[in-house]
Amino acid sequence: MSARYGLDRAIARVAPVLIVALVAAVPLLTDDRYLFKVLTFVGLNVIVVTGLALLFGYAGQISLGHAAFFGIGAYSVGYLTATRALPWLAAVAIGVALASVVGLLLSLPMLRLKGHYLAMATLAFSEILGVFFVEASAITGGNDGLRGIPFPSVGPFKIATPGASYLLVWGVAIIVVVLASNLVRTRPGRALRAVHGTELGAQACGIDTGRLRVQVFTLSAGLAGLAGALYAGVVGFVSPTTFSLEFSVLLVAMVVLGGTGSITGPVVACVALTLLPYIDALVPGLPRDAVAFLQDWEADISGIVMIGVLLFAPGGVAGMLRRSRRAGDAS
Amino acid sequence: MSSSELLQFVVSGLQNGAVYALVALGFTLVYASTGIINFAQGEFFMLGGVLAVAGVRFGLPLPLAVVASVLVSAGIGVALERFALRPRRDSGGLVLIIITIGASMVLKSLARHIFGPNEMALPAFTPGPPVIIGGAAIDPQVLWIWGLTFVVVVALTLVYAKTKLGRAMRACSLSHDAARLMGVDTAGVVMLSFGLAAALGALGGAVVAPLTQTAFDVGARAGIKGFAAAILGGLGSPVAAVVGGLLLGVLESLSVGFLSSTYKDVISLVVLLAVLFLRPQGLFGRAGKEKV
DSSP: OHHHHHHHHHHHHHHHHHHHHHHHHHHHHOOOHHHHHHHHHHHHHHHHHHHHIIIIIITOOOOSOHHHHHHHHHHHHHIIIIISOOOHHHHHHHHHHHHHHHHHHHHTGGGGOOHHHHHHHHHHHHHHHHHHHHHOHHHHOGGGOBOOOOOOEETTEEOOSHHHHHHHHHHHHHHHHHHHHHHHHSHHHHHHHHHHHOHHHHHHTTOOHHHHHHHHHHHHHHHHHHHHHHHHHHHOOBOGGGGOHHHHHHHHHHHHHHOTTOSHHHHHHHHHHHHGGGGGGTOTTOOHHHHHHHHHTHHHHHHHHHHHHHHHOTTHHHHHHHHHHHHHHHO | OOHHHHHHHHHHHHHHHHHHHHHHHHHHHHHHHHSOOOTTHHHHHHHHHHHHHHHHHHTOOHHHHHHHHHHHHHHHHHHIIIIIIGGGGGGOHHHHHHHHHHHHHHHHHHHHHHHOSSOBOOOOSSOOOOEEETTEEEOHHHHHHHHHHHHHHHHHHHHHHHSHHHHHHHHHHHOHHHHHHTTOOHHHHHHHHHHHHHHHHHHHHHHHHHHHOBOTTOHHHHHHHHHHHHHHHTSOOHHHHHHHHHHHHHHHHHHHHHTOGGGHHHHHHHHHHHHHHHOTTOSSOOOOOOOO
8 A cells, every 4th residue: 555655656756757758859859830739728728727626626617718718818918919019918918917906806796606607797797898809909909919919039039930939839838837736735725625625624724715816817817818829929910700609618618628626627628629620730640530539529528428427427527636646555 | 769769678678578587587497406506597598599590401390400409408508517617516616617717608509510600590480570569579489488488487496496397496596515415416407407598598588589590699798788687687597587687678678768779788787887886786685705
């Protein structure tokens, strides 16, 4: 048993190093632009999903509006760098700050709300912002969106190739995931789990649940803003269709598939669900029809996966990982 | 703005409001019997319109196509409850909400696959020139909307107040356990409320389709509006849902008249947020306390 435990710990120590090595090795193994692009999107989603995993999987708060925070980050960077010619790093900082502040301001009145009310409030907020993205055309370019957003650059150092963008996004994603994994192992993480159990019980244990809920919502909004901010520079184009309700729901689907109370699970699910419609980037020989089918049926597959996971494997990916570990213990 | 213009805006507000009311009734029914919000409710609105159009294209006479679309939608609603929600009934609100969100994704996407991505038109129930009342022109279809909404509300209120089934539904909304101990088939009531909610949403979608056209993607918006109406009314009685719907419709329409049509959709969202933030129990509800 203890040997097993030691092995588990060894795996837990080694796995992150291996993953980082793998992520860093990709540019050495290939120079496929399409693959880099797809993997960059995966990395961006990983950043958002990590925030949502804290919000939903740990604190039990649903948000159907995180696409809007993603949009705030993306439009901020797009507008500030393309129109105002601000340095990229400053624009990213402003975009993240703006998304966090909006998240903070939204989470305060939402403290009274729970469950479906919370879901609807975030949904309404993101729809309002969706109208704003289209109507505030002086800033957002309206339905046409913003074009010609400059590449990310820090001083003379410019990140202009798909490979560099990939490394930038995944570098940030890995930092975010590591920080989040550390966070949930400490006092605030345990407090979040207590809120998920019962909020009244958590309060009775002396946890300021209101403060905690505001903090975790703000953090997750800021992470969505960060992903959006990176998106703008990397893609070079921002339009309102990207920040739809569908995107918000897809993000929630990733967390659900990943399982609650885990960061690893949602990240694995996020990689899988994001890659699904672009699977041809990994498996080059795939027939075009199969890929087209996957893209066409993406929403159905995500929806069915969502329902199926909750019906038959409520623990999600994280639950399966835990169970296989326990089965190993028993033998 | 002249008085006849104002009247015209009120009429169009009451037209949309009656449709919101039908969707809101669905939210209210399901909430009363299960305590959850069915995020797929808007998709039944979509199904009502889209299936009716499909029925007409298939060759069914219009009234039959509408009835068939309402019945098929009700069947899908019942199936959703029976196969996707009931197995996880005891696992709490969060899980059930996510399941209905997943269901709405699947329904919308399937509708796109089956009926295509384009807008579809349903013929008017009774074609003819608009009726002029007090300087406002009212399309005959609007009279259908009002008439059917009125009939539905009266029937629902009567069923709620007078019949054994209504008593069972009210008992379920108070306490599932107590109702079951008194011999109420609570599982049956829950399934029925999902079926009824789907039917009402579908009726709304079918009856407004001749005026607005319909497509696979109209569900989300209708769902949000219907929910805003339901929450405005307080998720309590059928009458409250209808008042909420009509109020929201008129508010929206007047804001188009006085401000700009750009903000039509924003109004209902702002109303929704305002009610949630300031008075979550709705205009007619009473505040509750969380029980330990």
